[in-house]
Amino acid sequence: MQFVESNSSDGVQLSMNLQRGVFIGFLPGETVTAFILRVLSLCEESMKREVQTLILNNGCVDEPDARTLVSGDTLVLSGAMPGLVGAMLRSNSPIKAMRQTLSASVYRTDPLVPESMIRLKLFNTVLTDHKDDLLKVGFYLEGDEV
Amino acid sequence: MDKILRIKMGSKPEFSVEKLGDYAGLGGRALTSKVIFSEVPPLCHAIGPENKLVIAPGMMSGSSAAISGRLSVGCKSPLTGGIKESNAGGQAAQVLARLGYAAIILEGDSPEGKLYTLVINKEGVKIVDAGKLVGLGNYATVEKLIAQYGEKVAYMSIGSAGERKLAASSIAVTDMELRPTRHCGRGGVGAVMAAKGFKAIVLDDAGCSVRKPVEPEAFKAANKEFIAGIKKHAVSGQGLPAFGTNVLANVINEAGGFPVNNFSKGQYPNVHKISGETQAELETSRGGKATHGCHRGCVIQCSGTYVDKEGNYVTKQPEYETVWAHGPNCGIDDLDAIALMDRMDDDFGLDTIEMGATIAVAMEAGLCEFGDVQGAIKLLQEVGDGTSLGRILGSGAAVAAKAFGIERAPVVKGQAMPAYDPRAIQGIGVTYATTPQGADHTAGYAIATNILKVGGFVDPLKPQGQIELSRNLQIATAAIDATGMCLFIAFPILDQPETFQAYIDLINGFFGLKMTADDVVALGKNILTWERDFNKGAGFTKEHDRLPMYFKREKLSPHDALFTVTDEELDEVFNW
Ligand code: SF4
Secondary structure: EEOOOOOOOOOOHHHHHHOOOOEEEEEOEEHHHHHHHHHOOHHHHHHHHHOOOEEEEEEEOOOOHHHHHOOOOOEEEEEOOOHHHHHHOOOOOOOHHHHHHHHHOOOOOOOOOOOOOEEEEHHHHHHHHHHHHHHHHHHEEOOOEE | OOOOEOOOOOOEEEEEEEEEEHHOOOOOHHHHHHHHHOOOOOOOOOOOOOEEEEEEEEEOOOOOOOOOEOOOOEOOOOOOEEEEEEEEEEHHHHHHHHOOOOEEEEEEEEEEHOOOEEEEEEEEEEEOOOHHHHHOOOOHHHHHHHHOOOOOOOEEOOOOHHHHHOOOOOOOEEEOOOOOOEEEOOOHHHHHHHHHOOEEEEEEEOOOOOOOOHHHHHHHHHHHHHHHHHHOOOOHHHHHHHHHHHHHHHHHOOOOOOOOOOEOOOOOHHHHHHHHHHHHHHHHOOEEEOOOOOOOOOOOOOOOEOOOOOOOEEEEEEOOEEEEEEEHHHHOOHHHHHHHHHHOOOOOHHHHHHHHHHHHHHHHHOOOOOOHHHHHHHHHHHHHHHHHHHHHHHHOHHHHHHHOOOOOOEEEOOOEOOOOOOOOHHHHHHHHHHHOOOOHHHHHOOOOHHHHHHOOOOOOOOOOHHHHHHHHHHHHHHHHHHHOOOOHHHHHHHHHHHHHHHHHHHHHHHHOOOHHHHHHOOOHHHHHHHHHHHHHOOOHHHHHHOOOOOOHHEEOOOOOOOOOOOHHHHOOOOOO
């Protein structure tokens, strides 16, 4: 595992690493909302505007305040996505009925993720707008990612 | 747009220019579907003389309304055997509308199988021998046409797949750079153009002016508000311009709805290598463009230019469906290979979704391994070369699956499904199953809360929600397809009531109408009714509104999902 806190890799590689997922620590009892506000340096209003798609362990999250992070979670943060399916996947989408199967998380955590950490993935505008925030906080790459 | 150009092919090609008559007030998909419903015997053979090919710009095309340059092509589909409307961007809709034509209707069949070029300008119409264009790919065809007719023209053409009347063949439309990159891809429309005897269409609007609105001030104000709404929205103003539609790959994969290896899995571990985010980084780092429009007047610009390592043009930025079809659905994670196959599809004149799905079926049948890049390229080349194997593959996923003895053909009404697995995303499965077009993700695309409410307010938490939503989305989409507006306006319209109002005001200001959301719904319902009635006449029953059985039997990881919407529920979609 390699710790990264400044942009030493090229743009394409860094972008791919952040999409594939990096390991990052969370605070005891931290909710999804609290984690996002801390790590991305956002206020709640900006979070609602910028992070419109939230996926935790392959399930859409409609109530990020109500979910506390646990070791091994995989959390995806993304801007609003296009397409009918993109609209469906948005948090509290008015057409969330069309994704009933996806509203529940898969009940398994990622065994590769170290204790007290989650795998965090950034997509879309959250990736481009917040990769520097993540570099400031620092994160770990999986063994084979450089 | 007050006339129709009707071309009658036969022993002696003839044409006439007609008044709109019963077709007045219609455009785009509304017009193509009404003509096919009214004039084509549903039981005809799709490449026989009784079928017709209708080419119609949207109602707003050729005006200065933002993002209004989509072109609809309609016919009886050689792929599905039902009605087809296939639309594309590019410059043709704007030019055809400025020439004053609401539609071109091609009918009859080509004398002795010969191919012609149709030339339309302000002075009139000419039908000339296609001569040396015959046998050429779309890129070479357009190059030769430019040498003869110049650069201030829009071109439509078919490639070798269309000439061979393959059911996966497309019609190419040139973009702003005069490249044949925008395709009416779905349903085999290229084969019908060939059957009518046309290799190419030249549209020259020199001396024509922009279509004028009836109420210029109201139109101008609404257009301004509409553009502002598009630009301020996170999807149409930021996500789509920055990354294109392929920004969906990561998130659909994460949700477990990304079909992999011929719809056998719902997730692909290397998705980050082919995602829209990576594609945009790569294009920009090589000197390509990650933000570009497919036609003048597009204010979203979801497209781009894909270049190779040396910075040389390869193709337009492959869209999400193309990247998925030629990529993970075939186990391939190489963006350069995917771009090459996109270029080959455009040149041969093939639907990228159908071809990716077909190659995946061929891979499952053992013609090459999943993940075999050179094997996939070779199979596609067979289609371009017109070998016997190539003709089977160019006939689409359903035919290929039959030929190779494979059950897992991801098709509805003979047309391959796009890049969303219906087991994970059941709501889109409802639309795949029931749309008159065959499995089509765009058929239920337009999302407008206002329209949803007009269609009967839906409680999204009720199990019936997805049936009603699919119905209302299909209605709204059909109506937007009639305007010539790109479906990506759906997002600002969904989220911003003032942008929805600006959209309605824009149409009203242009035509001097007092249309309401109810009228939009009525138009959408009419279109779907014509299409379904045509299909009924062609022998389609409710049993055709079903997904293949294996989607109810084979679980999809990671959610272990099956398609669980019942047949009875599916039959409720058009029960309005
Ligand atoms: S948003 Fe994309 S598909 Fe739509 S008109 Fe613009 S470039 Fe074409």
